Amino acid sequence: MAFAFTQDQDNFRHxxxxxxxxxxxTTETRKLMDTEAGYDRQVWQLICGELGxxxxxxxxxxxxxxxxxxxxxxxxxxFGRSMICAPYMGSIVMAGTALSTCxxxxxxxxxxxxxxxxxxxxxxxxxxxxxxxxxxxxxxxARISSEGWQISGEKRFVVNGKQADTLIIAAATDxxxxxxxxxxxxxxxxxxxxxxxxxxxxxxxxxxxxVDAELLGQDVPIDLDALQNLTLVALANxxxxxxxxxxxxxxxxxxxRVQFGRTIGSFQxxxxxxxxxxxxxxxxxxxxxxxxxxFDNKEDVSENASLAKAATSEAYLQAAIxxxxxxxxxxxxxxxDTHLWFKRAKSSEVFMGTPAFHRERMLQAMGD
Amino acid sequence: MDNLIxxxxxxxxENWDPDLSLVExxxxxxxxxxxxxxxxxxxxxxGTSAEDAAEIAAVFQEMGIVGAAxxxxxxxxxxxxxxxxxxxxxxxxxxxxxxGEDSWCQLFSEPGSGSxxxxxxxxxxxxxxxxxxxxxxxxxxxxHHADYGLLLARTDWDVPKHQGLSxxxxxxxxxxxxxxxxxxxxxxxxxxxxFMTDAVVSRDNLLSEVxxxxxxxxxxxxxxxxxxxxxxxxxxxAEQKGRIYDEYRKELEIDNEPYKWYPQRAxxxxxxxxxxxxxxxxxxxxxxxxxxxxxIMSRSAQWTAARARAAQQAGKPQGPEGxxxxxAASNIARLAARVHTDISxxxxxxxxxxxxxxxxxxxxxxxxxxVSIAGGTDEIQKNIISERVxxxxxxxxxxxxxxxxxxxxxxxxxxxxx
Numbered sequence: 001m002a003f004a005f006t007q008d009q010d011n012f013r014h015x016x017x018x019x020x021x022x023x024x025x026t027t028e029t030r031k032l033m034d035t036e037a038g039y040d041r042q043v044w045q046l047i048c049g050e051l052g053x054x055x056x057x058x059x060x061x062x063x064x065x066x067x068x069x070x071x072x073x074x075x076x077x078x079f080g081r082s083m084i085c086a087p088y089m090g091s092i093v094m095a096g097t098a099l100s101t102c103x104x105x106x107x108x109x110x111x112x113x114x115x116x117x118x119x120x121x122x123x124x125x126x127x128x129x130x131x132x133x134x135x136x137x138x139x140x141x142a143r144i145s146s147e148g149w150q151i152s153g154e155k156r157f158v159v160n161g162k163q164a165d166t167l168i169i170a171a172a173t174d175x176x177x178x179x180x181x182x183x184x185x186x187x188x189x190x191x192x193x194x195x196x197x198x199x200x201x202x203x204x205x206x207x208x209x210x211v212d213a214e215l216l217g218q219d220v221p222i223d224l225d226a227l228q229n230l231t232l233v234a235l236a237n238x239x240x241x242x243x244x245x246x247x248x249x250x251x252x253x254x255x256x257r258v259q260f261g262r263t264i265g266s267f268q269x270x271x272x273x274x275x276x277x278x279x280x281x282x283x284x285x286x287x288x289x290x291x292x293x294x295f296d297n298k299e300d301v302s303e304n305a306s307l308a309k310a311a312t313s314e315a316y317l318q319a320a321i322x323x324x325x326x327x328x329x330x331x332x333x334x335x336x337d338t339h340l341w342f343k344r345a346k347s348s349e350v351f352m353g354t355p356a357f358h359r360e361r362m363l364q365a366m367g368d
Numbered sequence: 369m370d371n372l373i374x375x376x377x378x379x380x381x382e383n384w385d386p387d388l389s390l391v392e393x394x395x396x397x398x399x400x401x402x403x404x405x406x407x408x409x410x411x412x413x414x415g416t417s418a419e420d421a422a423e424i425a426a427v428f429q430e431m432g433i434v435g436a437a438x439x440x441x442x443x444x445x446x447x448x449x450x451x452x453x454x455x456x457x458x459x460x461x462x463x464x465x466x467x468g469e470d471s472w473c474q475l476f477s478e479p480g481s482g483s484x485x486x487x488x489x490x491x492x493x494x495x496x497x498x499x500x501x502x503x504x505x506x507x508x509x510x511x512h513h514a515d516y517g518l519l520l521a522r523t524d525w526d527v528p529k530h531q532g533l534s535x536x537x538x539x540x541x542x543x544x545x546x547x548x549x550x551x552x553x554x555x556x557x558x559x560x561x562x563f564m565t566d567a568v569v570s571r572d573n574l575l576s577e578v579x580x581x582x583x584x585x586x587x588x589x590x591x592x593x594x595x596x597x598x599x600x601x602x603x604x605x606a607e608q609k610g611r612i613y614d615e616y617r618k619e620l621e622i623d624n625e626p627y628k629w630y631p632q633r634a635x636x637x638x639x640x641x642x643x644x645x646x647x648x649x650x651x652x653x654x655x656x657x658x659x660x661x662x663x664i665m666s667r668s669a670q671w672t673a674a675r676a677r678a679a680q681q682a683g684k685p686q687g688p689e690g691x692x693x694x695x696a697a698s699n700i701a702r703l704a705a706r707v708h709t710d711i712s713x714x715x716x717x718x719x720x721x722x723x724x725x726x727x728x729x730x731x732x733x734x735x736x737x738x739v740s741i742a743g744g745t746d747e748i749q750k751n752i753i754s755e756r757v758x759x760x761x762x763x764x765x766x767x768x769x770x771x772x773x774x775x776x777x778x779x780x781x782x783x784x785x786x
Contacts, residue, residue, distance in 0.1 A: 003671065003674055003675050003678055004675065004678035004679050004681070004682045004684070251758050251759070251760070254760070255759070255760065255761065262761075262764070263761055265760045265761055266760070266761035266762065266763060266764070267763075268747075268750075268751065268763060270760075271750065271751060271754035271755070271758075271760045272747065272750040272751075272754070274754050274758055274760065275695065275749075275750035275751075275753040275754045275757075275758070276695075276750065278688055278692070278753060278754075278757060278758060279692045279695050279696055279699070279753075282672055282688055282689050282692055283665065283668035283669060283672055283692075283696065284668070285672075285689075286668045286669075286671035286672040286674075286675055286689070287664065287667070287668045287671065289671070289675070290667075290671045307663075307664050307667065310660070310664060311664050311668055356657055359656070359657055359660030359661065359664070360653075360656060360657070360660070362660055362663075362664075363656055363659065363660050368641060368644075368645075368650055
């Protein structure tokens with residue numbers, strides 16, 4: 001299973017990379033993470049408009065660019081490397097994909113199109129009060145009456161929930177789980193932004209009491225598991241990018257720092273740690289790339305997505321721990337940028353399921 | 369290219385005769401160049417590219433035809449001779465490498481120079497027309513049945529270590545050379561120690577120039593990996609009948625004997641799920657986690673290797689992914705040994721036929737420690753990765769002056785090499 005990026009994909013990566021270097025230095029990240037919105041509207045407009053990244057992985061019929069998970073992975077890897085503050089994960093990867101997969105053409109026109117041109121933000125609410133991302137039994141329920149569907153229940157860890165104009169909610173019906181869509185300002189919705197360790201990825205809790213909502217697509221069973229796989233692939237690639245950034249920072253710093261009359265990077269104790277870390281980071285990249293290819297080829301998607309999630313979670317956290325350690329005291333300060341990635345690593349480790357959960361999911365997907 | 373394949377096919381179908389002896393058949397191959405097509409035309413080859421030679425080798429496989437003797441250290445010797453040998457040396461040795469009449473061994477490592485190979489203290493002193501060799505070598509695969517050795521020895525003690533080495537071909541059948549088998553912790557004896565006491569090498573058997581031994585050794589080492597890949601070929605001829613096949617199988621048995629535990633030292637990840645189902649460990653949630661970690665590590669390493677190959681094929685410069693395979697293999701082997709232990713439980717304390725899977729499990733557990741040492745320790749590998757891939761600064765060195773003033777490589781106490 002050979003894997004190499006094409007020249008076009010390399011060029012695409014460089015474009016995203018240049019954009020991030022220019023528009024998302026950590027000075028910007030630090031400014032935006034302290035705001036309630038957590039992102040810059042003008043930069044978001046550029047991402048959706050000029051760069052055309054919003055629908056990169058969505059089919060052209062849905063208003064996307066018709067590329068796949070590999071290209072989405074490139075965007076995520078570079079975004080994860082730069083720590084750019086943008087509602088890409090919530091509005092595009094999660095909500096956008098759900099709309100593109102489940103909504104009717106007219107629903108896509110109404111709900112998806114404004115996401116892709118950056119006019120509106122949406123969020124996908126799946127996780128329940130239990131904190132499980134893969135619950136087969138949803139407590140949030142939808143009831144139908146002559147007035148239409150009404151949803152009641154609680155949702156947690158909704159990425160970009162507070163920023164969203166549109167909410168997509170997974171709820172149980174008498175015939176199984178379905179997805180519903182509603183405006184975020186509909187009556188009966190209480191949205192509270194929660195304090196997350198990683199302030200660059202905003203999340204909210206939702207309380208819904210008899211909220212009017214529209215069923216997405218036809219009244220047929222939805223495969224939440226399959227829907228989650230693309231998010232896992234995107235998250236894995238984002239984490240691989242973050243781990244790469246931490247490795248680069250550690251290499252750069254240990255080449256500069258002088259103690260005992262020599263750069264600390266000339267000590268084997270440091271060099272060996274970095275060599276180990278390089279192996280960990282490259283292995284994580286391989287797993288993330290493979291998961292994207294498998295998703296596009298529809299081959300063992302759950303198995304590869306969970307493998308990549310577990311691998312990149314562990315690698316990212318290891319890179320974060322090592323990067324703080326290799327910086328010594330300065331690495332533990334607020335002033336040093338390492339903690340931005342450290343907190344994203346910690347948050348991503350458990351978001352969408354812990355590594356242990358995904359190792360088990362992988363084995364089960366293999367049939368063992 | 370297609371033309372070449374057609375020619376190969378035609379020549380083979382006209383000349384192949386399984387009732388010939390191995391040497392008779394391979395003499396024909398050496399004279400025509402078909403078995404070693406990427407060697408120069410004047411030296412038993414056809415001057416083709418390596419890719420074309422691989423295609424031709426595939427025709428041999430497909431037609432079930434025996435090729436040149438490739439196993440053992442022969443191909444390392446050939447590659448080194450082709451690059452650094454003079455005309456006389458190439459004519460004298462290369463043909464008998466192809467026919468398999470001569471067997472070779474490598475005489476590089478010493479008790480006092482393992483990772484620091486250039487610290488070799490085996491000495492060669494020129495007396496008249498002969499070099500007189502004294503010293504000890506170790507980890508010499510196949511030395512006990514080798515006809516010739518590829519010898520690295522010090523010829524100048526007044527220059528820095530890398531500049532004072534020379535490279536020789538030594539006749540292993542002489543009174544000054546004593547070979548003793550070296551038994552490993554896993555019970556196999558795949559290597560030897562070679563003691564040289566006033567052993568003799570004629571002046572004609574110096575390879576390249578005096579003092580150029582390190583450069584020649586680097587060539588040999590660079591081919592080492594490739595040759596080990598080749599050893600694994602030849603399996604499809606296992607069932608064929610005829611005199612030549614019998615001789616060929618016997619040759620393979622001797623040449624591959626030292627490597628029969630190599631799959632076990634890599635950890636046998638391929639057996640993990642099968643064993644876990646067999647013992648019921650597949651139902652234990654803790655063991656499942658460890659199994660999954662191992663599979664993730666092992667697959668990621670395979671994909672990293674695939675990325676490296678794909679980048680190479682696409683003509684891209686080598687990225688970091690190309691240098692990590694050896695270190696990854698050590699980590700995988702170690703973890704695999706642990707998971708095999710978890711799966712086997714108390715049975716992991718058994719050995720020999722009593723050990724699960726016909727003794728394979730025990731052999732894994734006591735063979736894995738070799739992976740992170742053989743062919744360069746993990747520690748040396750990490751130095752290389754950090755310096756060449758990440759651009760980290762080198763350690764300060766204390767061995768750059770004339771070799772006679774450099775502190776000797778040794779270990780202290782019981783293992784002292786004084």
